[in-house]
Amino acid sequence: MSASAPQSLSLGETGRQENLSSHRLAPVYWTGQVDGEDRLYREFVKAEDEGDPITTSLRYMLANKPFDPDYGSPWSAESSIGTSISDDNTITVDVGSGAFAADLSPEQAELAVQQLVYTATAAAWTSGLLAEGTAPSVRLLIDGRTDLRAFDHVDLGRPLVRDADLRAPVWIIDPQYGTSRAAGSITLTGVAEDFPGGLHWKVAEAEAPEQVVTEGTFGDDQTEGEGFSESLALPPGIYEVSVWGVDSTGATSGLDTKHFTISGT
Known part of the structure; x- marks a missing residue:
């Protein structure tokens, strides 16, 4: 993983990354290695409609595998997931604890959480749910709680934004x-x-x-x-x-x- 300070992405930068699909498909991010570093990649998938675009992409991410065998995901299948988005582009994601079953290192846990953040914000952007002017953030809950740590490592008591250092080049x-x-x-x-x-x-x-x-x-x-x-x-x-x-x-x-x-x- 990169040792440099994380860089967050603005709303405009998010848009430049997420407006390159000509298909009405769900964006999902996966993990993969490049040049010896763990990074995030995106695929567009035909996913079952779960009632809103963010839930649709995230449920697919939790329950499925990427098309490309070079990609992967540390998340476990979990049926309990709920999402909402506020006027200030804060996306709230509530996921059941079963999704966090993998035993990950602190670096792997950070990447996994960023995988969810990237997927949720991509789904919001491509479906037109983001308001102008404010970069999106994610409030991640586990079984409705923010006092738990994702994969026992990542503090959830703060807004989560995209780390620009973790997307694939x-x-x-x-x-x-x-x-x-x-x-x-x-x-x-x-x-x-x-x-x-x-x-x-x-x-x-x-x-x-x-x-x-x-x-x-x-x-x-x-x-x-x-x-x-x-x-x-x-x-x-x-x-x-x-x-x-x-x-x-x-x-x-x-x-x-x-x-x-x-x-x-």
Whole structure:
């Protein structure tokens, strides 16, 4: 985990991260490792409607696994969950104690709580529930109480905000892992930090990653804010797409990969 002081995200920064889905799907964050550090990644999922978008995303996070096998979650399934949101963008989440069954280190516990914070605020943003002007925060309760510690480590007697240091430096939004597309052009999209040596991509055969089909570097006309986009025309096959940055030393950083299929029809 990063040893630097946590940086919170403003409402505007939250919006830039969460407005890059063209689908009416629920955002869910997962944990994953990149460059030897634990970080947070997001997938968009088709989740059963639980009556409000925040509960829908959080219940999916507690009860399911990510599509991408490189991602994971320390949370346990728990049926007891309630959410609400106030006019000042405070999201209250009340989760049953069964969700906190995992035995985690203090660092893992902080990341798990941030996974919930990111998921709840993403669901609020993408569904239009956040009011303008105030960055969202989360008030987390366990069985209705704030005097308990999440995973026996994280103090809940304070508002919880996104820690900007814990989100992954690069993640691919589309195509998602395991998806299948009809033959023709697809659009590679995602989110990335600014890298001194640029942001790069390649598509290779999934079963033989050394067999590169096409590759390139994102230019200014292919990025907007923190998002990236590239149109790809691929023949039928099973592919691995990779996106990574190059840091000031010339080293590869932030690699994210996805497997997907282009069908013959």
